[in-house]
Amino acid sequence: MPEIVVGRDEEDLRKYGSEGTIYIGKHLVGTGEESHLTTPVLLDVLRPHIICLTGKRGAGKSFSLGVFVEEIHKLPEKVRNNLCCLIIDTQGIFWTMKSPNEKELVLLKDWGMKPQGFPVNVYVPEGQESIFSSAGVEYDSTFSLHPSEFSAEDWLNVFGLAANETLGILLQRAFKKLKGKFGIDDIISTVKSQEGFGTEKLSLENYFEAAKLWGIFGDSKMPEVLEPGKLTVIDVSLTPQNVRALLVSLVCEKVLEERILARRQEELAEIELSSLKRIPMPWILIDEAHNFLPSEGSTAATEVLNRIVKEGRQPGVTLVLATQRPEKLHPDALAQCDLIVSHQLTAKSDIDALRSIMQTYMLYDIGKYISELPKLKGVAIILDDNSERIYKVRMRTRQSWHAGASPVAV
Ligand SMILES: Nc1ncnc2c1ncn2[C@@H]1O[C@H](COP(=O)(O)OP(=O)(O)OP(=O)(O)O)[C@@H](O)[C@H]1O
Numbered sequence: 375m376p377e378i379v380v381g382r383d384e385e386d387l388r389k390y391g392s393e394g395t396i397y398i399g400k401h402l403v404g405t406g407e408e409s410h411l412t413t414p415v416l417l418d419v420l421r422p423h424i425i426c427l428t429g430k431r432g433a434g435k436s437f438s439l440g441v442f443v444e445e446i447h448k449l450p451e452k453v454r455n456n457l458c459c460l461i462i463d464t465q466g467i468f469w470t471m472k473s474p475n476e477k478e479l480v481l482l483k484d485w486g487m488k489p490q491g492f493p494v495n496v497y498v499p500e501g502q503e504s505i506f507s508s509a510g511v512e513y514d515s516t517f518s519l520h521p522s523e524f525s526a527e528d529w530l531n532v533f534g535l536a537a538n539e540t541l542g543i544l545l546q547r548a549f550k551k552l553k554g555k556f557g558i559d560d561i562i563s564t565v566k567s568q569e570g571f572g573t574e575k576l577s578l579e580n581y582f583e584a585a586k587l588w589g590i591f592g593d594s595k596m597p598e599v600l601e602p603g604k605l606t607v608i609d610v611s612l613t614p615q616n617v618r619a620l621l622v623s624l625v626c627e628k629v630l631e632e633r634i635l636a637r638r639q640e641e642l643a644e645i646e647l648s649s650l651k652r653i654p655m656p657w658i659l660i661d662e663a664h665n666f667l668p669s670e671g672s673t674a675a676t677e678v679l680n681r682i683v684k685e686g687r688q689p690g691v692t693l694v695l696a697t698q699r700p701e702k703l704h705p706d707a708l709a710q711c712d713l714i715v716s717h718q719l720t721a722k723s724d725i726d727a728l729r730s731i732m733q734t735y736m737l738y739d740i741g742k743y744i745s746e747l748p749k750l751k752g753v754a755i756i757l758d759d760n761s762e763r764i765y766k767v768r769m770r771t772r773q774s775w776h777a778g779a780s781p782v783a784v
């Protein structure tokens with residue numbers, strides 16, 4: 375059966391055929407309830423991509439993120455070892471990928487697949503360990519940051535303070551005095567020792583006291599993401615949003631810098647794709663990405679994510695941004711997407727956002743394509759900038775357990 379390969383241009387298609395692709399779903403032909411599934415749809419993983427995964431609540435975004443990760447793990451070793459995944463889990467739903475999806479045995483059979491667990495490496499913040507264990511979450515390791523790894527700007531950012539307000543000025547003054555490795559208590563005592571501030575010292579002290587409760591501080595211990603074939607899940611579900619953004623920025627910066635360095639070495643040594651020594655090319659998958667890379671304002675993660683969007687191709691970093699609201703995602707990120715997987719969307723402004731970035735699709739009415747999708751979970755349209763084509767698809771069922779299902783009241 376002929377296959378559809380998305381995310382691959384004609385030249386690569388001639389060169390590689392369907393090698394180095396993952397099986398994400400099947401082509402949907404026909405409209406509405408008359409639709410039927412035809413050819414397999416494969417996604418290129420040999421090249422870096424910027425993928426926007428969108429759709430309204432419960433349409434299948436997180437589920438599809440999991441499909442990408444499962445498929446990357448199932449690749450032949452020589453390809454898999456050149457890749458790795460980093461999932462930013464904002465809802466605490468990816469640890470269940472360790473277990474097989476027994477409840478969808480029948481659906482899986484239709485896809486010629488069996489339930490299967492996947493070896494995701496789940497990291498939770500060190501100071502939140504007891505909460506995760508008492509909730510029965512199967513995590514593998516913890517991560518932590520040392521308070522001295524945060525710059526004055528980082529603290530301003532997570533506290534939501536402006537640099538020119540009194541508290542901001544106090545914080546920056548205190549930081550000028552801090553050297554080497556210092557803890558939160560050192561920061562507090564330096565704040566207290568500043569001259570010329572009144573009650574502001576107490577207010578700022580309270581901010582830092584509250585930060586101790588985030589549960590992310592300890593001796594600096596960040597996950598090793600760039601290991602061949604490794605599937606890393608960073609669970610930030612219990613971490614406040616501003617702090618999540620800072621964590622994402624620190625992890626992504628490290629990953630990007632390491633890959634930039636590795637790329638330089640690869641170019642020097644002209645290492646072939648089959649070489650096992652290569653530092654793998656990461657797929658960074660971010661759920662609820664508009665909270666990290668919003669269209670208005672910025673977060674601690676905005677800068678590094680925009681850098682990946684603009685410069686990530688050369689070092690081979692793929693970004694998958696899942697969001698309910700494409701309109702709320704940074705316009706630069708949307709504009710650079712080479713692939714959009716859009717599950718059901720209803721807001722006109724969101725459909726317009728997709729339309730406006732994919733100028734090449736002016737010939738197609740994206741809104742019409744979306745409205746033609748049958749009322750089934752996991753259906754989507756794919757806009758592929760590499761082939762300048764648009765497809766209706768049904769994403770395949772997950773082999774691993776998906777924890778994101780809606781609860782029922784009875
Ligand atoms: N491809 C699919 N095949 C079968 N069922 C699916 C598929 N995609 C999604 N579903 C079903 O839809 C439910 C909701 O999907 P998911 O959790 O991915 O939604 P979401 O788009 O991430 O929603 P939210 O924006 O609320 O996070 C899943 O629990 C699953 O049962």
Ligand SMILES: [Mg+2]
Nearest residue numbers: 435436661778
């Ligand atoms: Mg979701």
